[in-house]
Amino acid sequence: MTITQVESVPLVAVVGATGVQGGSVIKALTESDKPYRIRGFTRDVTKAAAETLKKQGVEMVTVNLVVENKEAVYKAFSGADYAFEVAEGIMLIDAAKAAGVKGIVWSGLVSVKELSGGKYTKVQQFDGKAVVTAHGRASGVPFATVQAGLYASSFRTNPMMLAKQPDGTYAIPLIVKPTTVIPIIHMENDYGLYVRRALELPAFPDGVDVYTGGENITLGEMARQLSELTGKTVVYKQIPIEEFIKPFLALGLPLHIIEAVVEAFQFWEEFGYCGGQISTASKEGLARLPQTWAEFVKSADWSKALA
Template sequence: MTITQDNSAPLVAVVGATGIQGGSVVRALAESEKPYRVRGFTRDPAKLAALELAKLGVAVVGVSFVVDNKNEAYKAFAGADFAFLVTNFWEHVDFDRELAEGKLLIDAAKAGGVSGIVWSGLPSLSKISGGKFPHAWHYESKALVTEYGRQSGVPFVDVQTGMYETNFLNSPFAPSKQADGSFVVAFPVKPTTVLPVLDAVRDYGLFVRHVLELPVFPNGAEFVAYEKNMTLTDLAEQWSQGTGKNIVLAQIPVEQFKQGLEGAGLPPHIVLDLSEVFLVWDEFGWKVPPIPQGLARRPHTWADFVKDTDWSKVLA
């Protein structure tokens, strides 16, 4: 069913509608048998991705959700029934900015009178590690926004996302070619470390749609969007099988991992952030709940992603 303009259908306001998660939400709603009106927010409504959304029937609205644009942000959600909210830490790598903008989104959605908020959060790795690893900034900022949202008085659901499978197309997740023609993915974790993986582009929106289509909006619930908990060994084996290349995981000391991040030009606080993420995964794990029953379809597998992805530049 296509997105409708019928005023009897619920209106879902989607932040980041031209991005990975917001775009996935829009597509998932467009695939539903239930009718939805969709208001999609983007900073540049003239860009190609925004024009494609408009062709789907999305009401594309140009707005920048920064603190200095509070008045426009507060107007953006007027009349919406539900809001999907997401921030992009990697655009600016600023903890304080992401926290402030996340709170702004919640305040703006509340001002617009929405009946429910779906937020893309992450767990606090500081809490998971008992305070041992407090510097995973892009997790901590989202976790604090989650706490703020739960105190907003608006029904609030956190739909976290597992590891993006697209991460493996880019440094520091992409493999490096060895002299013998094999490829090595070098992380400071044991090969048996388990991670929830997700084709976020195609499947994150499934989980948001699931929340919106439950008989009762599950206020206070937490979901993790993922296809499977995979060991890194299994991931490398399926990667090899799908590409015909010999791809292996190598466990390296964290200091060597940090040197690689520094060599890639990442700022010191991000080197520390990413290093602690891996250390938490390795020592404490990411204990995710079961995949919810009743998704509209099964998420794509890692093997699906490998098969459908062009690896020619990564595995050259």
């Protein structure tokens, strides 16, 4: 445990401290042999996850990250050396710059619209982050992105990613080919390793895009390994778009969200998850190796997902 309150130690401001990405960053920093002060931003400092972080020495700050709350957001970054943001990106970058931080690590993603030549225009979860990245690059503050691969946990918690079939077997039912390659990552456990590496390099990696993942693996191979390691019959099943979107429609999700999910998978199949960019995550210099898909499967509880 290296969290301290000594003022000479770097202060890292982590937005979304009780979430998956922010929580992973704090986990990785607490595993470091280097000391840090950590300021965690959350909407509710009284919830259990925030209380746990406070007991670890994290300074928890209540901040509602909306543009209307700009003054409080700017104040929250006061004195920070480094910042890690996950929401309301442009405002947060401006706030971090105003606070005089030494570097910003942004959980960016590639621009699907740009890399597909305008073919896929509705993947806002990627394109929105790419807009923030452009703003960060132009801010004048040393700026790096640490880009998340596909969450391994989504196959355990999302019934749309792993579904029971009428015959009692299980399928990963998606619209793309089983040969589609995905950079898979155990986000809660491993994402923070890449942020920690960025903070602990001799020089902050200004201008660098870091791609994260335990391994690049095809969806078909994921199904095969899941079946082998759990003892359950799990297959990959490529399904039509019409069948894929039925659960989304049943939940009453807005059309633009459904279209964003569909186009994201189509982009990954045609252009690659990182759109032809270098998508092999570098593990050199990480404090420990991130989990492969097989290692994640072995360590995770599948009792509900494969009930």
